[in-house]
Amino acid sequence: MPKVLISDKLSPAAIEIFKQRGIEVTTKPGLTPAELRAIIGEFDGLAIRSATKVTRELLDVARNLKVIGRAGIGVDNVDVKSATARGVVVMNTPYGNAITTAEHAIGMMFALARQLPEASVSTKAGKWEKNRFMGVELTNKTLGLIGAGNIGSIVAERALGLKMRVIAYDPYLTETRATALGVEKIELDALLARADFITLHTPLTEQTRNILSREALAKTKKGVRIVNCARGGLVDEAALYEALRSGHVAGAALDVFETEPATDNRLFALENVVCTPHLGAATNEAQENVALQVAEQISDFLLTGAVTNAVNMASVSAEDAPRLKPYMELCQLLGGFAGQLTEARQGVIRQVGIEYEGAAAHLNHRPLSAALFAGLLAPVMEGVNMVNAPVFARDHGIELSETVHDRDSEYQTLIRVSVTTDDQTRTVSGTLFGGSKPRLVEVKGIKVEADFGRHMLYVTNQDKPGFIAKCSAILADEGINIATFHLGRSAPAGDAVCLISIDEPLPEAALIAIRHLPQVMQATQLSF
Numbered sequence: 260m261p262k263v264l265i266s267d268k269l270s271p272a273a274i275e276i277f278k279q280r281g282i283e284v285t286t287k288p289g290l291t292p293a294e295l296r297a298i299i300g301e302f303d304g305l306a307i308r309s310a311t312k313v314t315r316e317l318l319d320v321a322r323n324l325k326v327i328g329r330a331g332i333g334v335d336n337v338d339v340k341s342a343t344a345r346g347v348v349v350m351n352t353p354y355g356n357a358i359t360t361a362e363h364a365i366g367m368m369f370a371l372a373r374q375l376p377e378a379s380v381s382t383k384a385g386k387w388e389k390n391r392f393m394g395v396e397l398t399n400k401t402l403g404l405i406g407a408g409n410i411g412s413i414v415a416e417r418a419l420g421l422k423m424r425v426i427a428y429d430p431y432l433t434e435t436r437a438t439a440l441g442v443e444k445i446e447l448d449a450l451l452a453r454a455d456f457i458t459l460h461t462p463l464t465e466q467t468r469n470i471l472s473r474e475a476l477a478k479t480k481k482g483v484r485i486v487n488c489a490r491g492g493l494v495d496e497a498a499l500y501e502a503l504r505s506g507h508v509a510g511a512a513l514d515v516f517e518t519e520p521a522t523d524n525r526l527f528a529l530e531n532v533v534c535t536p537h538l539g540a541a542t543n544e545a546q547e548n549v550a551l552q553v554a555e556q557i558s559d560f561l562l563t564g565a566v567t568n569a570v571n572m573a574s575v576s577a578e579d580a581p582r583l584k585p586y587m588e589l590c591q592l593l594g595g596f597a598g599q600l601t602e603a604r605q606g607v608i609r610q611v612g613i614e615y616e617g618a619a620a621h622l623n624h625r626p627l628s629a630a631l632f633a634g635l636l637a638p639v640m641e642g643v644n645m646v647n648a649p650v651f652a653r654d655h656g657i658e659l660s661e662t663v664h665d666r667d668s669e670y671q672t673l674i675r676v677s678v679t680t681d682d683q684t685r686t687v688s689g690t691l692f693g694g695s696k697p698r699l700v701e702v703k704g705i706k707v708e709a710d711f712g713r714h715m716l717y718v719t720n721q722d723k724p725g726f727i728a729k730c731s732a733i734l735a736d737e738g739i740n741i742a743t744f745h746l747g748r749s750a751p752a753g754d755a756v757c758l759i760s761i762d763e764p765l766p767e768a769a770l771i772a773i774r775h776l777p778q779v780m781q782a783t784q785l786s787f
């Protein structure tokens with residue numbers, strides 16, 4: 260039974276889902292990093308919000324961990340690169356809290372425009388300061404969106420309803436989408452110059468860190484008000500402090516801070532600053548949504564292999580997962596076959612080609628190529644799996660080409676893999692016998708019919724009488740049982756391929772003896 264740890268405060272709905280799905284769940288919010296490191300090794304899955312920091316050090320000791328699920332959007336508290344390198348899938352729940360966060364941003368904009376928090380404090384203190392709290396209307400003001408994804412789009416829709424003009428800076432926003440949203444797509448400098456209110460809705464990345472830098476703040480319209488319900492680090496807090504003090508920025512509403520929890524921040528001393536403690540996603544509805552989603556996603560992955568909302572792997576829907584499973588197995592075996600032959604010849608892999616025919620032509624191919632890379636790279640990469648293999652391949656300059664043949668195939672389904680090294684290109688093809696059993700049907704252009712055994716011998720030789728008897732004798736002398744024996748040849752007396760499944764590994768000396776048989780060109784031991 261897979262084991263999942265919930266290490267942050269998550270709605271109890273998540274625990275119920277895990278239990279219903281037959282997953283053993285442990286809830287331990289508030290652990291110190293050392294406490295978490297001490298127990299993480301037992302778990303297959305980790306469900307978090309933003310408090311848990313998934314660092315490289317934690318991943319180093321998370322020896323069973325297969326999936327991290329973030330109940331929320333931002334995954335900046337997860338070292339995704341290290342997780343990927345260790346083959347751990349990282350998922351988030353990109354939509355569950357978007358409306359709630361957008362509403363918080365709109366609420367913060369109202370709070371700023373009308374100084375609601377300060378007015379409330381003053382009124383409760385019995386001051387009745389009607390003249391102190393003169394506000395501004397939102398109607399006809401220009402709202403500058405930095406980031407127009409899920410949350411930004413919802414903010415735009417609400418702001419348009421408030422009769423604001425909405426301009427947006429987002430390099431990935433298309434003109435068509437901008438038009439559909441009813442926003443004007445513009446460059447950052449133009450947004451800074453025109454916006455009466457600026458609201459940030461980007462992830463924190465190397466490109467967006469300090470996107471409202473000192474220089475950017477200097478380009479804003481005097482009297483601008485800034486809302487940040489995305490991430491601390493998007494706004495240079497020191498520069499914002501000065502701009503607020505000077506009056507150039509009229510106010511700021513901040514839900515997120517460079518350092519969190521933010522318990523001591525000099526911005527708190529300023530009257531024209533409204534703060535909330537990272538409450539963007541804090542509604543019952545949003546927390547219920549993200550908890551349910553993350554629990555379902557983690558359970559699906561651990562129980563069926565379905566991948567939803569992963570930030571470091573291709574998606575595999577719950578519907579597709581069982582259908583893709585035998586194909587992924589076939590791809591991994593074909594990759595493993597090609598990889599072990601390639602490794603035996605010390606070639607550096609430059610290119611991998613995959614061709615899909617028949618039923619395989621109509622599948623989601625990304626998980627299949629990931630499985631193929633996982634098999635192919637197993638001889639050279641420790642801890643390889645479908646998450647880290649494609650990244651390793653890309654980082655090592657291995658090119659991938661995929662071809663889908665829309666033609667009648669001799670097989671109901673066929674996957675052909677070609678691996679090109681500096682020296683040569685090697686091809687292997689496989690099919691699914693009976694729709695689920697992987698079978699090798701072609702090696703180096705020679706037809707064969709072989710199952711994949713756990714231990715196999717691959718021998719290429721000249722097709723001459725006597726080889727089978729001599730090879731079998733060597734195996735018999737070692738007391739090694741032959742499970743299956745398959746032969747294929749290009750033509751009578753031509754090149755031949757022999758695939759032998761054996762019940763246990765062959766000692767090196769016996770392998771050398773086979774290599775020394777007359778007519779043998781190559782003999783390689785394979786394991787799957």
Ligand SMILES: NC(=O)c1ccc[n+]([C@@H]2O[C@H](COP(=O)([O-])OP(=O)(O)OC[C@H]3O[C@@H](n4cnc5c(N)ncnc54)[C@H](O)[C@@H]3O)[C@@H](O)[C@H]2O)c1
Nearest residue numbers: 332333406407408409410429431460461462488489539540
């Ligand atoms: N305060 C909270 O509690 C809370 C809650 C949810 C999300 N968030 C934050 O809000 C962020 C946005 O969430 P989302 O669901 O809208 O994400 P999203 O991925 O749907 O949208 C992000 C948008 O930012 C844009 N973007 C990326 N780089 C950019 C750049 N350099 N300049 C301008 N735009 C850029 C993207 O194109 C995308 O459209 C999250 O990454 C998360 O950090 C905060």
Ligand SMILES: O=C(O)CC[C@@H](O)C(=O)O
Nearest residue numbers: 308309331332333356540
């Ligand atoms: O979990 C939270 O409370 C915050 C979530 C939010 O920052 C997110 O990125 O989804």
